[in-house]
Amino acid sequence: MRRQSTEDPPTSHNCGTMAWQAEEAASGLASGWARGRLSSGLEGRRGRSGPGGSTEAEDQQVEMFFRQYTSQEAVAKFTKATAGFGISYLLDNDYQSVYLRALDLLPQQTRERGIRMLEFGCGAGMNLIHMISLLRREGISLDSAIGTDFSPVLIEAAVQEARNYLRLEDWSKLQFSVAKNETLIENLSSALGKERTELENSFHFSLGVNTLRYCYAVNRELDCARNIFRLLVPGGVCVVIDMNKRFPFFRSDLKNRFRRQKEKQCYVPSLEEYAAPFFYAGFEVLRKEHFCWVPHSSGKALCRLLSGISPLLNVVAKSRAMRSLVVCRKPR
Numbered sequence: 001m002r003r004q005s006t007e008d009p010p011t012s013h014n015c016g017t018m019a020w021q022a023e024e025a026a027s028g029l030a031s032g033w034a035r036g037r038l039s040s041g042l043e044g045r046r047g048r049s050g051p052g053g054s055t056e057a058e059d060q061q062v063e064m065f066f067r068q069y070t071s072q073e074a075v076a077k078f079t080k081a082t083a084g085f086g087i088s089y090l091l092d093n094d095y096q097s098v099y100l101r102a103l104d105l106l107p108q109q110t111r112e113r114g115i116r117m118l119e120f121g122c123g124a125g126m127n128l129i130h131m132i133s134l135l136r137r138e139g140i141s142l143d144s145a146i147g148t149d150f151s152p153v154l155i156e157a158a159v160q161e162a163r164n165y166l167r168l169e170d171w172s173k174l175q176f177s178v179a180k181n182e183t184l185i186e187n188l189s190s191a192l193g194k195e196r197t198e199l200e201n202s203f204h205f206s207l208g209v210n211t212l213r214y215c216y217a218v219n220r221e222l223d224c225a226r227n228i229f230r231l232l233v234p235g236g237v238c239v240v241i242d243m244n245k246r247f248p249f250f251r252s253d254l255k256n257r258f259r260r261q262k263e264k265q266c267y268v269p270s271l272e273e274y275a276a277p278f279f280y281a282g283f284e285v286l287r288k289e290h291f292c293w294v295p296h297s298s299g300k301a302l303c304r305l306l307s308g309i310s311p312l313l314n315v316v317a318k319s320r321a322m323r324s325l326v327v328c329r330k331p332r
């Protein structure tokens, strides 16, 4: 499999390292990310040995993530009935307002004619299914939607969830497909039997929730951002939500602190690190901030307490909130 990030010729939106460095100097956005990646991952991939030019350690990580997300435990964690009260609350509140603001960035004509939407790393489809109901409530027209994930087990669960929670007319516009975030176009092209050129410039809206960090951990975040860039129409919008490195109380971290034998954890990027590959791929980064104090898995009481004190927490410690948010747009 060809590695896109290092071997593709520079495009008009990504005019090679020199031009990017000039832009970066102007915005100051991606410097830390690029320095690290240019000196190691990004420039070093070509000579690597594993499939697609990855290192052995990266391949092992991918294997570990894949095992984690093909377990029955993963299905329970990412399906609506068993995921926890917190995620339902967030989908109706914090995440919903992010999605509505991002949808507002699309031209009115697109919202009337019908949006083509893509969720990458969709798990069992909770966000995408919610988005489809949201569009209906807001009177925004949906042309089609597709959810992708590298876990066949979660894709199967997503199909079932859509059947359970969507009206037939919405359900018929939705597809799920097994695809990796870093090779979306290639994988979608084989899965859907469409030419890559047919897929490029075809989506209006894309989102990825709690999935980019896995690409990051194996140096594939730029591949992911570039695939999304190519899939979106000019003016198309991408929303990324993921864990905030600066939040001090993630349950997995706390548990690990008390383990004698520490479990290997997925690397959590900084806000700049989440935004940088999108900037580098050619996107305009429109929003880049921390938000949200409610854990996905929280019960009713904790959720109520945390959502009640969120306005105060946002004033005193916004950079420590649970999630990082990046909203970006492909230039028109």
Ligand SMILES: C[S@@+](CC[C@H](N)C(=O)[O-])C[C@H]1O[C@@H](n2cnc3c(N)ncnc32)[C@H](O)[C@@H]1O
Pocket (backbone or CB within 6 Å): 065, 069, 078, 120, 121, 122, 123, 124, 125, 126, 127, 148, 149, 150, 151, 154, 179, 180, 181, 182, 208, 209, 210, 211, 214, 215
């Ligand atoms: C924490 S879960 C989030 C699932 C879903 N977005 C949600 O919010 O309910 C992370 C998801 O990313 C998927 N994933 C991890 N690495 C991936 C990759 N390289 N390509 C595609 N999916 C990936 C996992 O299978 C899993 O479904």
